[in-house]
Amino acid sequence: MKRPLAGSLLLLAVVAGCGADPAQDTSGSKELEVLYRVEPTWPHLEKMLTGAKKQYEATHPGVTVKLTAVQGTNEAYYTKLALLNRSPDSAPDVYYHDTFQVNADVAAGKLAPLDDYLAKWPDWSSQFPDSVKQAAMGGDGKVYGVPISTDTRGLWYQKDVFTKAGLPVPWEPKTWNDVLTAARTIKQKVPGVVPFAMYSTKIHGEASTMQGFEMLLYGTPGGTLYDETQKKWVAGGKNFTDALTFVNTIYREELGPKQADAHNAKLGDKITLEWFPTAKLGISLDGAWASSAWKATGTKPWPEWTEKMGWTPMPTQNGEPPGAVSMSGGWVIAMSAYAKNKQEAFDFITVATSKENSTVYSVGTGDLTARKDVAADPKYSEGNPSIKFWTDLASVTHYRPAFEEYPKVSTEIQKAMEAVTTGAQTPEEAAAAYVKGLPAAVGGPDKVLAR
Amino acid sequence: MTVATAPQSPPVTSPPQRGPARRGVLRWLLPLGPALLILAVFLAGPILWSVYIAFTNETLTGSASVNSQFVGVANFVKLFGDPTFLNSFFLTFVFVIGSAVIGQNTLGLIIALLQRGRGRVTRSVVNGVVIAAWVVPEVVAAACWFSFLAEEGTLNTVLGIQQEWLYTAPMVAVILANIWRGTAFSMLVYSAALSEVPADLVEAAAVDGAGPGRRLLHITLPLIRRSIMANLMLITLQTLASFGLIYALTGGGPGTASQTTPLYMYEQAFRYFEIGYGSAIALVMLVIGALFSLIYLRLIKVEDA
Numbered sequence: 102m103k104r105p106l107a108g109s110l111l112l113l114a115v116v117a118g119c120g121a122d123p124a125q126d127t128s129g130s131k132e133l134e135v136l137y138r139v140e141p142t143w144p145h146l147e148k149m150l151t152g153a154k155k156q157y158e159a160t161h162p163g164v165t166v167k168l169t170a171v172q173g174t175n176e177a178y179y180t181k182l183a184l185l186n187r188s189p190d191s192a193p194d195v196y197y198h199d200t201f202q203v204n205a206d207v208a209a210g211k212l213a214p215l216d217d218y219l220a221k222w223p224d225w226s227s228q229f230p231d232s233v234k235q236a237a238m239g240g241d242g243k244v245y246g247v248p249i250s251t252d253t254r255g256l257w258y259q260k261d262v263f264t265k266a267g268l269p270v271p272w273e274p275k276t277w278n279d280v281l282t283a284a285r286t287i288k289q290k291v292p293g294v295v296p297f298a299m300y301s302t303k304i305h306g307e308a309s310t311m312q313g314f315e316m317l318l319y320g321t322p323g324g325t326l327y328d329e330t331q332k333k334w335v336a337g338g339k340n341f342t343d344a345l346t347f348v349n350t351i352y353r354e355e356l357g358p359k360q361a362d363a364h365n366a367k368l369g370d371k372i373t374l375e376w377f378p379t380a381k382l383g384i385s386l387d388g389a390w391a392s393s394a395w396k397a398t399g400t401k402p403w404p405e406w407t408e409k410m411g412w413t414p415m416p417t418q419n420g421e422p423p424g425a426v427s428m429s430g431g432w433v434i435a436m437s438a439y440a441k442n443k444q445e446a447f448d449f450i451t452v453a454t455s456k457e458n459s460t461v462y463s464v465g466t467g468d469l470t471a472r473k474d475v476a477a478d479p480k481y482s483e484g485n486p487s488i489k490f491w492t493d494l495a496s497v498t499h500y501r502p503a504f505e506e507y508p509k510v511s512t513e514i515q516k517a518m519e520a521v522t523t524g525a526q527t528p529e530e531a532a533a534a535y536v537k538g539l540p541a542a543v544g545g546p547d548k549v550l551a552r
Numbered sequence: 553m554t555v556a557t558a559p560q561s562p563p564v565t566s567p568p569q570r571g572p573a574r575r576g577v578l579r580w581l582l583p584l585g586p587a588l589l590i591l592a593v594f595l596a597g598p599i600l601w602s603v604y605i606a607f608t609n610e611t612l613t614g615s616a617s618v619n620s621q622f623v624g625v626a627n628f629v630k631l632f633g634d635p636t637f638l639n640s641f642f643l644t645f646v647f648v649i650g651s652a653v654i655g656q657n658t659l660g661l662i663i664a665l666l667q668r669g670r671g672r673v674t675r676s677v678v679n680g681v682v683i684a685a686w687v688v689p690e691v692v693a694a695a696c697w698f699s700f701l702a703e704e705g706t707l708n709t710v711l712g713i714q715q716e717w718l719y720t721a722p723m724v725a726v727i728l729a730n731i732w733r734g735t736a737f738s739m740l741v742y743s744a745a746l747s748e749v750p751a752d753l754v755e756a757a758a759v760d761g762a763g764p765g766r767r768l769l770h771i772t773l774p775l776i777r778r779s780i781m782a783n784l785m786l787i788t789l790q791t792l793a794s795f796g797l798i799y800a801l802t803g804g805g806p807g808t809a810s811q812t813t814p815l816y817m818y819e820q821a822f823r824y825f826e827i828g829y830g831s832a833i834a835l836v837m838l839v840i841g842a843l844f845s846l847i848y849l850r851l852i853k854v855e856d857a
Contacts, residue, residue, distance in 0.1 A: 361718065508824075508825070512824050
């Protein structure tokens with residue numbers, strides 16, 4: 102019978118964690134398994150790790166590094182990692198980890214604290230700024246990963262499109278309305294061009310929440326997902342509805358990508374590889390990394406990008422101080438609590454996040470570096486005039502409330518965004534649905550602050 | 553099959569011979585032992601475990617993944633109050649009826665009927681084409697249909713229009729794709745069944761003046777009714793569980809417009825990491841599959857009576 106078989110396959114996958122791998126062989130040599138993400142248009146991490154493996158094995162005889170790639174989007178990577186982490190037999194020793202997932206994994210006991218090792222690593226105190234050290238800090242104040250990147254978010258715009266639309270270049274929007282007005286002008290004056298692109302559907306996962314929704318919400322007066330003073334999650338309210346209204350306006354007035362593109366997992370590639378270089382897109386709400394594809398070493402070399410592209414901060418709703426908003430997150434290299442050879446695993450992390458390898462990673466991905474020495478290296482900012490702008494956005498940036506419940510809150514937000522993207526719900530209805538779903542996501546109505 | 557039907561065997565009149573029977577059972581059981589053990593460990597074990605998980609708040613990560621708790625029927629209460637689940641349930645029903653019961657079943661029967669008495673070459677070509685669609689993996693089939701229905705795809709190019717089929721009519725798209733892919737199975741079942749229909753019976757009816765329609769309705773279909781029921785049961789169960797095709801074609805979207813129950817279960821269990829809730833959904837699907845089987849088996853019995 103089909104059903105029980107499918108059910109048991111599902112369970113086998115969970116129990117066995119998709120194929121256990123004997124981490125140790127009997128000859129006495131040690132093996133470290135490193136899990137990471139790769140995509141055809143995003144080979145940068147693999148390139149860096151392959152180099153780190155060579156360097157590490159040369160200086161650590163008797164230890165081999167096994168690089169295990171997960172092909173696909175961030176969402177596919179989170180799922181694969183969570184499944185592998187179900188069992189000590191299948192859990193990788195070292196892995197690339199999104200900071201917003203760290204606290205949930207700390208609560209689940211999947212991650213090893215690194216403080217004792219970090220205390221003996223001179224780079225940690227000399228090269229990592231204190232703000233960056235918080236990136237992977239658990240609720241217990243211990244550090245659970247070494248940051249490999251950080252980021253900020255803002256608006257990219259195509260100057261040719263702006264010129265054709267009769268819009269000023271450089272463009273400095275002061276309010277959401279300025280952004281919408283520019284998008285409407287493009288729609289009217291330059292037909293065939295997508296005026297404004299943003300991520301707003303479930304398929305884009307955390308990108309929709311962070312680059313999309315939170316860039317709006319944290320730009321409203323007092324807008325936040327979590328009330329720090331009362332230690333409660335904020336249920337909807339006017340800020341929330343206003344942010345959804347912006348998304349709704351984009352799609353109802355057809356200022357955004359077509360529905361087919363809004364739901365296409367490859368929207369990011371379309372934006373950077375197709376639409377911007379061919380002047381088919383006016384504005385995009387995205388992050389610092391977007392330009393990495395256009396470098397000579399990128400997937401779509403576009404030498405003119407430094408003249409054709411503009412960048413400007415995302416304004417607050419009505420220009421409230423500080424006038425701009427940004428969100429920051431980033432990725433760390435973390436160590437599994439199940440790792441058998443912890444010292445070796447930590448040594449590999451220090452190699453992967455060394456100055457040399459961090460530079461390779463940052464130059465490739467366009468993410469902002471976590472290290473002071475890399476930031477000071479001319480190689481880092483070479484050929485990328487936008488780096489200073491994105492780095493300076495740190496002065497207005499916000500961090501996600503990266504508690505254990507955050508990933509679930511994020512999925513509730515994605516549902517609300519997708520509902521207004523397709524037009525299935527009005528902003529008010531979608532916000533009401535969020536208010537209804539929030540208590541279950543955060544573990545009870547006592548953790549929710551009604552607005 | 554877990555179908556409880558009343559045994560209609562006559563009452564046992566003579567007392568069972570205990571000694572030899574027991575030795576017989578042992579002789580029968582010993583060689584089967586390893587197989588039974590493997591079944592218990594790899595099939596029954598996971599199923600029972602999944603039933604248990606469905607009554608907990610187990611997650612893939614977070615504190616609930618280390619101390620998951622027994623929550624009774626909470627998952628099921630949540631499930632039946634969840635509009636997204638009810639929507640997925642409705643879509644699954646539409647998908648099964650549309651693509652399997654009506655689409656694959658009818659089309660398979662029509663192709664099998666049309667092929668009767670055709671030349672070997674025609675049959676080979678038609679069989680080849682239909683079966684080719686069946687043997688390609690789900691994901692490949694989905695990729696074919698994606699490129700056919702995409703905005704710059706074959707269909708729009710041929711028709712010379714701009715239409716986002718996968719977003720304006722996602723259910724139609726996945727139903728068509730599943731009919732395309734699955735018709736071969738029904739066709740093969742019916743070809744085999746039709747070859748068993750005695751030709752002289754059909755000829756006799758023709759001589760008596762019955763037209764093609766009446767011959768089909770009163771001679772052919774009643775003779776192959778068991779095959780029809782068996783086929784319906786198999787393709788229903790197969791379609792209920794269909795995942796890869798829809799996932800690759802529309803991902804359940806836009807929104808939840810083509811999110812059938814297996815996709816909803818995947819989203820809950822593996823995107824949102826709610827393994828307990830996901831298992832509860834799987835359990836409900838298992839019951840639905842069993843119910844469908846029961847209905848079909850009952851129909852066969854009624855027909856036989």
